[in-house]
Every structure is written in structure tokens, then in C-alpha cells.
Amino acid sequence: MTDPDPTPARDVIFGAQQERIQQRLDRLDTDLGAYIRDFAYDTVYDRPGLDLKSKELIACALLVSLGSPPELRTHIRGAMNAGATEAEVRGALLMCVPYLGFPRTVAAFEVLRQHLGRADAPAP
Amino acid sequence: MTDPDPTPARDVIFGAQQERIQQRLDRLDTDLGAYIRDFAYDTVYDRPGLDLKSKELIACALLVSLGSPPELRTHIRGAMNAGATEAEVRGALLMCVPYLGFPRTVAAFEVLRQHLGRADAPAP
Amino acid sequence: MTDPDPTPARDVIFGAQQERIQQRLDRLDTDLGAYIRDFAYDTVYDRPGLDLKSKELIACALLVSLGSPPELRTHIRGAMNAGATEAEVRGALLMCVPYLGFPRTVAAFEVLRQHLGRADAPAP
Amino acid sequence: MTDPDPTPARDVIFGAQQERIQQRLDRLDTDLGAYIRDFAYDTVYDRPGLDLKSKELIACALLVSLGSPPELRTHIRGAMNAGATEAEVRGALLMCVPYLGFPRTVAAFEVLRQHLGRADAPAP
Amino acid sequence: MTDPDPTPARDVIFGAQQERIQQRLDRLDTDLGAYIRDFAYDTVYDRPGLDLKSKELIACALLVSLGSPPELRTHIRGAMNAGATEAEVRGALLMCVPYLGFPRTVAAFEVLRQHLGRADAPAP
Amino acid sequence: MTDPDPTPARDVIFGAQQERIQQRLDRLDTDLGAYIRDFAYDTVYDRPGLDLKSKELIACALLVSLGSPPELRTHIRGAMNAGATEAEVRGALLMCVPYLGFPRTVAAFEVLRQHLGRADAPAP
Structure with a gap:
């Protein structure tokens, strides 16, 4: 019922491209880049349950x-x-x-x- | 990789309510009801792979x-x-x-x- | 290729309910009601071609x-x-x-x- | 009220490009290509009534x-x-x-x- | 260019109904309620700039x-x-x-x- | 509560590009171009209130x-x-x-x- 995997979702999803993708988002808008990393990935995606x-x-x-x-x-x-x-x-x-x-x-x-x-x- | 379960998806999804739901759809439009049963469920849903x-x-x-x-x-x-x-x-x-x-x-x-x-x- | 019918589209579409519908729209917002009557119906709908x-x-x-x-x-x-x-x-x-x-x-x-x-x- | 034309809709719509279009869809996914041909065109489009x-x-x-x-x-x-x-x-x-x-x-x-x-x- | 108002946006928007609304969201799903309060309101809405x-x-x-x-x-x-x-x-x-x-x-x-x-x- | 500025919105929004943009729209469809100029800009945008x-x-x-x-x-x-x-x-x-x-x-x-x-x- 829970997801015990401690690897952050964005490490798995983006793999070797993570740094490049995050830099692109940060250049678009630093707040937007932070929202995607901290909220979308580290909060919603890393939530256990599925x-x-x-x-x-x-x-x-x-x-x-x-x-x-x-x-x-x-x-x-x-x-x-x-x-x-x-x-x-x-x-x-x-x-x-x-x-x-x-x-x-x-x-x-x-x-x-x-x-x-x-x-x-x-x-x- | 394939789904060997021979039970039709609509039997599982609708359970005891299947007949009532199908009758409601058929009353809306007989072709629409047939499309949902024959195409959406018996073709797309029952396709193996997921x-x-x-x-x-x-x-x-x-x-x-x-x-x-x-x-x-x-x-x-x-x-x-x-x-x-x-x-x-x-x-x-x-x-x-x-x-x-x-x-x-x-x-x-x-x-x-x-x-x-x-x-x-x-x-x- | 053109629609020679001089009857306004809203007379046909709304029939006997036209006055009631227009009053409801005017009560929501008089400008909105005017836009729907003068632009949506009397301009776009009444345009010939289809x-x-x-x-x-x-x-x-x-x-x-x-x-x-x-x-x-x-x-x-x-x-x-x-x-x-x-x-x-x-x-x-x-x-x-x-x-x-x-x-x-x-x-x-x-x-x-x-x-x-x-x-x-x-x-x- | 019904459409007596026996020509399949996809023959009319795609004309000489039909084979090319169907091949493109089949290459994307054979099931998807079949759904579009057999359901969207030969079932829904070829249904009389309009x-x-x-x-x-x-x-x-x-x-x-x-x-x-x-x-x-x-x-x-x-x-x-x-x-x-x-x-x-x-x-x-x-x-x-x-x-x-x-x-x-x-x-x-x-x-x-x-x-x-x-x-x-x-x-x- | 920045919004110096220290009042949280949700205090202004919801007024006296804030507690009731937050309780309703928390009852739907505690994580969803927290996301709306902490991210949507306290992060995005309270961001200065507009x-x-x-x-x-x-x-x-x-x-x-x-x-x-x-x-x-x-x-x-x-x-x-x-x-x-x-x-x-x-x-x-x-x-x-x-x-x-x-x-x-x-x-x-x-x-x-x-x-x-x-x-x-x-x-x- | 009202906007006393008599400058048409499209003069401000489009600036020096207004004529080019209007010509492009008119070439797409003369009625469409007229609807955008006369209704969208000169009626809705130029309406006071905001x-x-x-x-x-x-x-x-x-x-x-x-x-x-x-x-x-x-x-x-x-x-x-x-x-x-x-x-x-x-x-x-x-x-x-x-x-x-x-x-x-x-x-x-x-x-x-x-x-x-x-x-x-x-x-x-």
C-alpha cells in the first residue's frame, strides 16, 4: 500500500537529464523551477500510497x-x-x-x- | 506483459450493476450503448498489455x-x-x-x- | 451557397421562448445580453454561407x-x-x-x- | 433521414491518400490503426442518419x-x-x-x- | 512592484469562512488540504509581484x-x-x-x- | 470604477504592429477580421469597468x-x-x-x- 523506495521520483524519471531539465526550468522562472522541484516532485510524486x-x-x-x-x-x-x-x-x-x-x-x-x-x- | 485474465473488464468494473448500466445506455441510444459495450469495453478495455x-x-x-x-x-x-x-x-x-x-x-x-x-x- | 432566409436565426432557434431567454441574459448582465443578441445571433448566426x-x-x-x-x-x-x-x-x-x-x-x-x-x- | 450512399466514408474523406494515412496510423500502433478504421470510420462514420x-x-x-x-x-x-x-x-x-x-x-x-x-x- | 501586505491571502479571500473551508478540504484528504493551504495559498498566492x-x-x-x-x-x-x-x-x-x-x-x-x-x- | 481613457485598446496592445496584425486576420477571413476588430476589441475590450x-x-x-x-x-x-x-x-x-x-x-x-x-x- 505504501512505496518504501527512498529514491526521489525525479532521480528515476529524469535520470541523467535531471540537472539540465531543472536548469531550464529555473531559467524560465526561479520560483516556477522551485515549485516543480519542491512541490510537484518532492511533495506530490514522493508521497507514498501508489x-x-x-x-x-x-x-x-x-x-x-x-x-x-x-x-x-x-x-x-x-x-x-x-x-x-x-x-x-x-x-x-x-x-x-x-x-x-x-x-x-x-x-x-x-x-x-x-x-x-x-x-x-x-x-x- | 499480457493480461491473461479471461473475465471481461465490464464484469469486474460494473459487478452487479452491469445490466442496469447497460440498459440505461441502450435507452439513451441503442448504437451508443453498443459502441460502449463492444468497442470501449470488449475491445479497448479487454485488450491485453496492461x-x-x-x-x-x-x-x-x-x-x-x-x-x-x-x-x-x-x-x-x-x-x-x-x-x-x-x-x-x-x-x-x-x-x-x-x-x-x-x-x-x-x-x-x-x-x-x-x-x-x-x-x-x-x-x- | 448563401442563405437567403430573412428570418433571424434567434426567432427560429428560440421560438416562443425568445423573450424569456433574452430577459434572463439581460438580467445577468446587460452588456452580456446585448453581445449575445447583437453579435452571436444577429452577426455570426445570421451571416450567410451555411x-x-x-x-x-x-x-x-x-x-x-x-x-x-x-x-x-x-x-x-x-x-x-x-x-x-x-x-x-x-x-x-x-x-x-x-x-x-x-x-x-x-x-x-x-x-x-x-x-x-x-x-x-x-x-x- | 438515412444515408443510402454505399461508398465508405473513408474512401470519400481520404481519397487517394487513404492508404498512406492508414499505413501511418498502423505504424504508430496496429491496434490504434484498426480502431480508427473499423470503429471510427466503418462503424461511427458509416452509420446512416446524417x-x-x-x-x-x-x-x-x-x-x-x-x-x-x-x-x-x-x-x-x-x-x-x-x-x-x-x-x-x-x-x-x-x-x-x-x-x-x-x-x-x-x-x-x-x-x-x-x-x-x-x-x-x-x-x- | 511587490506586495508588502503581510496579511496571508487566504485570510482575505476566505474571511470568516476560512476554518470551515479548510476543514472541508482536510476531510476530503489531509494531504490535499495541506497542499492547498501550504502550496496554493501560502506559497503561490502569498508570493509578491502582483x-x-x-x-x-x-x-x-x-x-x-x-x-x-x-x-x-x-x-x-x-x-x-x-x-x-x-x-x-x-x-x-x-x-x-x-x-x-x-x-x-x-x-x-x-x-x-x-x-x-x-x-x-x-x-x- | 470606469476607464476614462479614450485610446482604443487595440492601439495600446498592438502598437506599431496593429496594421500588420489586422491585415493578417483580414486575409484569413474578412468577417473574422471584422469580428475581432469591431467586437472583441472595439466592443468588449473598450468597454469601461476594468x-x-x-x-x-x-x-x-x-x-x-x-x-x-x-x-x-x-x-x-x-x-x-x-x-x-x-x-x-x-x-x-x-x-x-x-x-x-x-x-x-x-x-x-x-x-x-x-x-x-x-x-x-x-x-x-
Whole structure:
């Protein structure tokens, strides 16, 4: 029922890119960067009760609803870093079909394709 | 990686209320009712690749994004029927805070409160 | 290609309820009421180029996307006043399924059911 | 009241580009590609009750609400393939002003401009 | 450029209802209640840089975009507690017309009417 | 309570770019261009009751909710043309965090960064 893992979520989600991402956010606005690190990650994400893989699959679905490609790519990678398989990520994105319809879901699979590096399909 | 459970998702999610819910949808529109049963549930939900509990936690988060209280209540119950604990449902709803903000999340916890039957708080 | 009908759209859409609806809007805010009458109806709706029935079917679909039950009911009635059959209204609402998903569409059919006075199904 | 045309909607909407579009979707995800072809097009779109031109004008309006430029361009072309005039497409997009406001509508007219090949205006 | 007022924003916005509102949120979920108090109010709202009246007028507009009537009522009252006149609140809500369209704005003026206690118009 | 300034809002907001922007809108659709000039600006924006700086800060927040980067940039410039400081614009954008969550707000600060010409951060 609880998540005993002491590793901060942002270490897992961002991996080696964490410092670069945090610097980019801090340059946008130092308060915004602090809110994301201290509140979104170190408070909400690090709260026990749900495992990190489930949190990241939920984050992916919510980013499909928002239509936010760059963040979606970050959290597809984050979900996989937290242990999700490609099949599980596909399953999470396909759950958006009955709730959000096809256009947002198609856009999400474009992001997944880019993440997986399958460059054999022309960009839309 | 696959979901070997042969029980249809809608049997688990709706439980004893399945017939009543399907009849209500069919009365709204027979084609709509058929689309929900045959496509949303028997095709998308029953697709292997992700376990049903994860699908329902994702459904809850997407319903928070849509602001759809009646369906959210149905799928909070569905998530618990599929094995989610109250703590996991709370964790899924709290993941909406960084992605959707507070108003939609507060409304979702009102629905959870009603589902749990905790009538000690006044309705908003 | 143009709509030669000189009847103002709001006469057709609102019918005998026009005065009551306009008074309600004016009481909310006199400027808001004037904007809706002079701009939304007498400028945008009365612009030629597309027939009124098509405009109202589009309005219904957009109100499904917004999740606005009272206005949806007004414009389901408006679409029918402009010549749409019940089958055409159902067809317009079902087009929302692939674009918006099921929850908003189900809510729209609840509004249609109320409009059609089919009280044989329990409210959600 | 019914649409007797036996031509599948996707033949009309996509025309010569159908195979290319379906291959792109299948490459994103084979299940997603199948859902769009078998459910969105061959089930929902091919359902009688509303003519295809009206369905496509509604699709355009819903895509304005979603802010999905690539799909909007596809369905502006689809509406015209189904018999809509440029004036009717403009009328459908302008109906978005009172329901969705100006920013989404302006973005939609940018897509229309690109479709019509009027390259005399600078990109935004 | 900065807001020297040491009074916490939530004291002004909620006034005598603060304790009741916080208790309701805490009963929904203790973490959610703490996030709203410590992050939304004591961190974001109490950050200097913009006066509280402007923050609350912005909050009202954002709540119109979300379609959240109960929170909108709270922040209409909050804007007035922070010094906004009724004319300024009306001006803020009318700014939603060009950006969000009429349906959400009409719903917002219904909330304003209820707040102002003008019961001479029938509810929708 | 009223705004005695006789300068049209669009003169302040658009400054030297007004003619170019209006021509671009007129080329998209002459009716759309007229609606924006005559209704959005000369009717809604020029309505007294709220000062122009507040209107533009509200417009910025609403454009964050819509996820419309080009218009957001126009109205960040408009807010500053109407007297808002950079600190006030940052304060308005940060108010979106509790209401809309982080992804839309981060995208908004990207637009602010581009407007301020701070090219020292890599594009996302």
C-alpha cells in the first residue's frame, strides 16, 4: 500500500537529464523551477500510497488530455525508467481512446514513436 | 506483459450493476450503448498489455480531467473492484494536482467521499 | 451557397421562448445580453454561407465539447426548430464519440433524452 | 433521414491518400490503426442518419475545439471531398467564435489558409 | 512592484469562512488540504509581484475556463474581499467572451448573480 | 470604477504592429477580421469597468488555459504596453499553477522567455 523506495521520483524519471531539465526550468522562472522541484516532485510524486510506475502511466494519460508533447515525451521515458514496458505504455495511451477520442491519442503515439526512435514513418 | 485474465473488464468494473448500466445506455441510444459495450469495453478495455487495475486508475485520472462526476464514481468503484486500495485511488487522484491544478482535483475527492459514504462533511 | 432566409436565426432557434431567454441574459448582465443578441445571433448566426440547420448541429457538437447541458438542450431544440430530424441530432451527437470520447457523449444523450421527454429511464 | 450512399466514408474523406494515412496510423500502433478504421470510420462514420458532408463539418468544428491542426486539415479536405463549398467550411469555422472564442478559431483559419494554398499571408 | 501586505491571502479571500473551508478540504484528504493551504495559498498566492485583487480577478477568469461554479463563487467573493468592485468583477468575466466564448461566460454570470443575491431571475 | 481613457485598446496592445496584425486576420477571413476588430476589441475590450492592464493580465491567463502560444506572446506584449511590469506578468502566469497545473504554465514561461529575448536557454 505504501512505496518504501527512498529514491526521489525525479532521480528515476529524469535520470541523467535531471540537472539540465531543472536548469531550464529555473531559467524560465526561479520560483516556477522551485515549485516543480519542491512541490510537484518532492511533495506530490514522493508521497507514498501508489507506486512510481503507476504514477507515471497516469501522468502520461493526463499529458495526452492536455496535448503537451514535450512533457509527454519526458514522462513516457519516466514511465519506462520506473519499470513500465513498451506494451504497458501503449496500453496506457490506448486507454485515452474511449475517454478522450482519437485525435489526442494519435498525437500521443506520434510522441511515443519519436521516443522509440522509429524513424521509418514520415512526420505528420 | 499480457493480461491473461479471461473475465471481461465490464464484469469486474460494473459487478452487479452491469445490466442496469447497460440498459440505461441502450435507452439513451441503442448504437451508443453498443459502441460502449463492444468497442470501449470488449475491445479497448479487454485488450491485453496492461492490467485492469492500472487501466481503471488511468480512467479515474482522465475522468478528473474531463470533470465527469458520475463516470468518475463508476470507475472509482471499478478500480477498487479491480483490486485498487483506497490509498492507491487517493494517490491516483492526487497525481492530478500537478497536471490539472486544484479545482478539478477537489471535485474528484468530493466524488470519492460520496463513494466511501463518509457523510460527515457537508456537501459543497 | 448563401442563405437567403430573412428570418433571424434567434426567432427560429428560440421560438416562443425568445423573450424569456433574452430577459434572463439581460438580467445577468446587460452588456452580456446585448453581445449575445447583437453579435452571436444577429452577426455570426445570421451571416450567410451555411444553412441554419447545419449551424445548429455544429452548435450542438461544440456544446458537447464544452459540457454545457442547459445550452445543449436549447440548441437541440433549435436544431429541430431549424428542420433537423431526431435521427440527424443523434447522428451529430454520435460524431462526438471518435473526437471527444464517450463520457461527454453520454452526458449529451442524457440531455437529448430529457428534451424528448422520455422519462422511462432513471436519471444518472 | 438515412444515408443510402454505399461508398465508405473513408474512401470519400481520404481519397487517394487513404492508404498512406492508414499505413501511418498502423505504424504508430496496429491496434490504434484498426480502431480508427473499423470503429471510427466503418462503424461511427458509416452509420446512416446524417449525411457525410454534415458529419465532416461537425468534425471540423470539434477539431477546432481540440486545437488539432493536422487532423483539422484532413477533415477540411474531407468536408470538401464530401461536397462542402469553401463558403460552407468558412461558415462552420465561424460558428466556433461564439462557442469557443477567437484564439482557437483564428488557428483554424490558418489551417484553412494552408489548405487553400493561399501563401500570400505570412505565417504567424 | 511587490506586495508588502503581510496579511496571508487566504485570510482575505476566505474571511470568516476560512476554518470551515479548510476543514472541508482536510476531510476530503489531509494531504490535499495541506497542499492547498501550504502550496496554493501560502506559497503561490502569498508570493509578491502582483497585488491580491489582480490575482483574484485572474483566478475568477481561470475558473470560468474550468467551468467550476463552487470555486468561482468563492473567488468572486475573494476578489471583492480584496477590493474589487462589482464593475471590475463584471469586467473580468466579460473578458472571457472573446477568449472562451459565450456558454462558459453565461454560466459564470449565473454564479455572480447567486453571489449578489439577486433572486429575481429564475434559475436556468 | 470606469476607464476614462479614450485610446482604443487595440492601439495600446498592438502598437506599431496593429496594421500588420489586422491585415493578417483580414486575409484569413474578412468577417473574422471584422469580428475581432469591431467586437472583441472595439466592443468588449473598450468597454469601461476594468483597466486595460488588468484586462491584458486576464487575457494572458486565459491564453495559458487555451495553450495558444502566438496569441499569448501578443498579449504579454500587450500587457506590458498597458503598463504591466515583468514581475506582474510573471505573477499572472504563476497564478495558473494552482488552477491549471504545471505543463501549461511551463509552456507559457517559454513564450515569456522568447518575448524577453533571453536566448541563453535552449529551446525545449
